[in-house]
Amino acid sequence: MQEQSHRDGSLSGQVAVVTGSTRGIGAGIAKKFAEHGARVVVHGREREQGEKVVGAITSAGGEASLVVGDLRDEAHCRSVIRYAVERFGRLDILVNNAGVVDRGNIENTSIELWDTILAVNLRAPFVLCQEAVQRMKERKSGCIVNIGSVNAYVGMRKLLPYSASKGGLMTFTKNLAHYLTQYQIRANQINPGWVLTEGEHHVQSVGEGRGETWLEEARETRPFGRLISPEEIARAALFFATNELITGAVLDYEQVVIGAIPD
Secondary structure (H helix, E strand, C coil), X not given: CCCCCCCXXXXXXXXXXXXXXXXXXXXXXXXXXXXXXXXXXXXXXXXXXXXXXXXXXHHCCCEEEEEECCXXXXXXXXXXXXXXXXXXXXXXXXXXXXXXCCCECCCCCCHHHHHHHHHHHHHHHHHHHHHHHHHHXXXXXXXXXXXXXXXXXXXXXXXXXXXXXXXXXXXXXXXXXXXXXXXXXXXXXXXXXXXXXXXHHHHHHHHCCCCCCHHHHHHHHCCCCCCECHHHHHHHHXXXXXXXXXXXXXXXXXXXXXXXXXX
């Protein structure tokens, strides 16, 4: 997938909401969209981190605004979309990136954990899309990009609620895309594989107890000798956000073939 030229204005004049964009993949997408001309609503739970992302965008000549809040709250989800329209006058792109990746299997997952993960990873995208579509359909134009995971297909044993939420999101994306063709609104999904983010580093080094050498060990297990970068996912999101005539697609962004049977 070839990136468009730097600051080519491919998203010039457009307004994008990117949830979970105070760090990691979401921050990369927000910066990439701004780099290509979009005005961006950065969203997350961490004000300090969010201000850093907004600062990076504005320092580079872009335009961005920050909304802080909890996507478990339906009213907050709706307010994010309304804020974007009030602040910038329109909404063209919604990226549902925010996600909870807490561990849990069938035996140790509590109802509270299940509800939290499903609320953020699946219900929030539904509410955000429901609110966004009302704005987009007025202009018969718009784009929704949902960030899923390769865990959507089966998933790791220790990621039952997370995998279920991403599998649900994938079906949601396809059904949504099918419905929205009548309004000329596109919806697609990116399923990232193993991405190297600050959060992943903390999970592996501290949460999984693998220490500071975990990355070297992980690289040795990857076919191409490294983990995916947030920049690469951002480029894929940019492709879907521009006026490419594609909808209902799911891109498995991974360096192994999902579903392949090991030799």
